Amino acid sequence: MIELIDLTKSYGRIRAVNGVTFTAEPGRVTGFLGLNGSGKTTTLRMLLGLTRPTSGTALINKVRYRELRDPARHVGAVLEQGISHPGQSGRAHLVTHALLSGVARNRVDPLLAYVGLADAAHQRCGAYSLGMRQRLAVATALLGDPPVLVLDEPANGLDPEGIAWLRELLRAHARKGGTVLIASHLLAELAQLIDDVVVISDGTVRYVAPLAQLYGSTSARLRIRGRDPERLSRALQAAGALVGTDGGALDVTGLTPEEAGDIAFEAQVPIYELVRDSPNLEQLFLDLVTAANAEAVR
Numbered sequence: 001m002i003e004l005i006d007l008t009k010s011y012g013r014i015r016a017v018n019g020v021t022f023t024a025e026p027g028r029v030t031g032f033l034g035l036n037g038s039g040k041t042t043t044l045r046m047l048l049g050l051t052r053p054t055s056g057t058a059l060i061n062k063v064r065y066r067e068l069r070d071p072a073r074h075v076g077a078v079l080e081q082g083i084s085h086p087g088q089s090g091r092a093h094l095v096t097h098a099l100l101s102g103v104a105r106n107r108v109d110p111l112l113a114y115v116g117l118a119d120a121a122h123q124r125c126g127a128y129s130l131g132m133r134q135r136l137a138v139a140t141a142l143l144g145d146p147p148v149l150v151l152d153e154p155a156n157g158l159d160p161e162g163i164a165w166l167r168e169l170l171r172a173h174a175r176k177g178g179t180v181l182i183a184s185h186l187l188a189e190l191a192q193l194i195d196d197v198v199v200i201s202d203g204t205v206r207y208v209a210p211l212a213q214l215y216g217s218t219s220a221r222l223r224i225r226g227r228d229p230e231r232l233s234r235a236l237q238a239a240g241a242l243v244g245t246d247g248g249a250l251d252v253t254g255l256t257p258e259e260a261g262d263i264a265f266e267a268q269v270p271i272y273e274l275v276r277d278s279p280n281l282e283q284l285f286l287d288l289v290t291a292a293n294a295e296a297v298r
């Protein structure tokens with residue numbers, strides 16, 4: 001489990017992180033979302049003992065990072081900056097880290113296979129693509145078989161296959177009871193991965209909820225195409241719906257598909273198409289952040 005309690009970091013007059021409080025639970029993947037410069041990396045660095053908080057507390061399984069006796073066995077991290085010595089092979093890199101963190105060397109080869117780098121194990125890290133370096137960073141984080149994983153923008157540089165691979169790896173980790181905290185500036189990228197959402201802007205947490213609740217908070221939009229759009233629009237509005245036009249179709253909010261279908265039937269307008277638009281996650285996220293920013297300047 002990860003617990004952040006009123007965590008704050010100031011750099012001179014800049015408050016990079018401002019009273020951040022949330023929990024990332026075991027068995028779940030928590031997405032930590034914010035635009036560039038919103039305070040994600042600073043928060044993760046405080047959690048991992050790399051930056052000293054101005055005030056507040058960050059705990060991993062109830063203990064501050066610096067007080068963990070054997071950190072690699074408790075938490076693995078994939079941070080933005082590259083981790084490898086360019087002249088070292090991927091395998092040598094992992095062996096070095098295994099030695100440094102007291103992990104048995106015989107974990108290295110299975111881990112290289114697990115992250116899809118078995119064939120590239122003896123190549124220099126300097127010749128790795130960005131995606132291969134991310135895979136190596138994930139293997140390094142997994143060396144001590146830690147229950148808690150913390151990742152900062154891990155999808156950077158991964159192709160769609162790599163993103164699918166990472167998603168499956170992190171979901172499997174959570175299924176086994178692990179805790180995963182993943183920072184990103186793209187909600188849509190995390191949509192199929194995360195269980196819980198934490199949104200940060202200007203160093204302040206603006207929204208904490210299960211992803212399902214975020215989906216549920218928006219009324220579904222329907223797109224309806226029928227023979228007589230004007231008559232259909234009037235009937236739908238009479239039932240309280242908000243109706244706009246979108247090309248030849250109507251853009252309807254405030255009704256379920258069943259209600260809209262029944263109303264069209266009553267109004268005797270044949271329907272050619274009726275679909276529910278899934279919410280645009282990226283737009284939802286931007287709406288949350290801009291609403292929060294507007295409140296902050298008020």
Ligand SMILES: Nc1ncnc2c1ncn2[C@@H]1O[C@H](COP(=O)(O)OP(=O)(O)OP(=O)(O)O)[C@@H](O)[C@H]1O
Nearest residue numbers: 011014016034035036037038039040041042043185
């Ligand atoms: N060492 C530092 N000295 C001064 N200001 C800093 C320092 N580190 C971060 N900041 C500032 O703190 C704020 C938050 O930065 P942070 O890197 O945590 O954001 P982020 O959400 O991780 O953004 P990105 O996605 O761009 O990495 C920014 O305004 C940044 O300029």
